[in-house]
Amino acid sequence: MRKKRISITDIATALHVTPSTVSRALNGGGKVSEKKRLEILSLAKKLGYRPNPIAKSLVENRTHTIGLIIPEFTHHFYSRMLAGIESVTSKAGYQLLICTSNEKQKQEIKSTQTLLDARVDGILATISKMNDKFEHLQEVMDSGTPLVLVDRFSEEIETPYVISDDFNGAFSAVDYLCQNGCKHILHIKGPANLSTTFNRFMGYKEALRKHGIAFNEELILESSDTNLVEKIRFCLSNLPVDGAFAYSDYLAFEIYKVASELKIQIPGRLSVIGYADEPISTYINPTLSSVNQQPFEMGVAGAKYLLNKISNPETVLEVKTLATRLVIRESTQAVKTGH
Amino acid sequence: MRKKRISITDIATALHVTPSTVSRALNGGGKVSEKKRLEILSLAKKLGYRPNPIAKSLVENRTHTIGLIIPEFTHHFYSRMLAGIESVTSKAGYQLLICTSNEKQKQEIKSTQTLLDARVDGILATISKMNDKFEHLQEVMDSGTPLVLVDRFSEEIETPYVISDDFNGAFSAVDYLCQNGCKHILHIKGPANLSTTFNRFMGYKEALRKHGIAFNEELILESSDTNLVEKIRFCLSNLPVDGAFAYSDYLAFEIYKVASELKIQIPGRLSVIGYADEPISTYINPTLSSVNQQPFEMGVAGAKYLLNKISNPETVLEVKTLATRLVIRESTQAVKTGH
């Protein structure tokens, strides 16, 4: 049995005034005699009055709620991003309504609809991997609901976004490998169609170019390849591979397994760098050098953009490319011991 | 600029009927002539009408929203639990409002207040580690808002809960070690005051008892001990330890590090079992045997209890102790090669 909460009217009748007066007293807005104000405030406190945000939402046409769409919960990256988002929204007095897309476009579309229906004041979204249509996001924007994209973005959607600097992140990693003498650097690419995959690949190539190393198609593998493990094994067995840069830490771990099987020492004979700096980096042996994307900060920045756009809809298109940090651990040789 | 959404009244005036009629047609409730019904439905569809849940909440005094309080986002356990919860609430048409306590009682209290203010239809909470007061939870219950506890519970709060069977989880792990011949089993305990710590410790003792192994105080370590690593080193160096059962996978990893340093082979000379089956178990070398707590299922069960209690407040106190699964990996010897 839901207990009835006390309302502004309860206070009003008890004090022989009207709800308007109570509202004014509580919100400090209009003029209320000091005496009445204090009476009202103290009774409100005594009765444990709590304003009903639902009623407020209805008249103010905003909910103090922001919607969040993320692909999934289990990657550490998203957990950290979520924590970053929560840290700013909660401080600003906003509630978080959470939806998952499970990396499926269909669920993502449903989520946007759900959030729009819920009349959230704004939406923060990481678009799912498999997106090829963007009408649902356009619809969000058309509805006048501020939208900010985090981690992934699309050029088809003109809205603020915060992403990680994949190009330079990859560049710094491969550059590091080159500086330490690696000449034959394997790269495992991420999912096709993702801008992150493309940009990291570009960063890889640019680093090679800088060091005058010829690009070798043979050293490029696809994570989606069902024979990935065999391909890795082929490369490590038959080509003079001395470095590897993987799209993710998990893919780097695949390299570890094959290397271990082939008795190839890391970092002795092979230096490896992963991406995302997931906890796995510090657990595997040797610990894995990786590129940290600052997911917490990404969440913070995205949330700030959104709050800003909510309070100031005509703001210029804010866009941020977050710097990455190369974290060096045991999987890379600090100094190349000569050939 | 927020676009005005079309309302039930817009449709009503366009069709020269009253809002009530439109409401009835849309909700299928009362009687409406088939002709009008179709007219209304088709116009609603054409105009892209979407009901305003805020208005509905105000009159129905429920929000179709459930509040969630979790200690933090980053442990895989909570991510999985969250996924489980989300999977049932989203299917049931409920929105999830998320708050974190950061394992702090003060934040937890604030979160309950926030959720109560938001008029959520129910609350799902994992109480924070350091809780010693429970008035805020009692307040939730007094307000008539259904409350379900997950993962952790307190006997001071009489409300449905879903927890994991820590006693048997620990028992099965240590029993397994004993069956494989371990005689001197180290145990690292969890945080003091937590029921899980206590129950796992009891499970450990009970397994020893079953196998007629004398309990040895020397083999019990505390995770909070600042000299934990040294203590582990001491045990592994000076005592004939042949097995270890840790309160968490992360603590098991600490054992790994010391064992590696001391050149003690796992599982050759030392069998190790962790707890929680976090991803780390599959990344470390050798892969770690662990006790899976089925966090996803825990989320599912908790959410179901809550939905049940929401729709049926007078339900009996539902309580579930979820079975654990012992996951055997490389850190334990399947068959003890004799002494």
Next chain:
DNA sequence: CTGTTAGCGCTTTCAT
């Protein structure tokens, strides 16, 4: 079958 009326809790003119 359909319209009228009232009300959910609150804000916000507009009078007084």
Next chain:
DNA sequence: ATGAAAGCGCTAACAG
């Protein structure tokens, strides 16, 4: 300074 009244979008009792 305060009250009266309207309205946010919707539901629900009550009349016809």
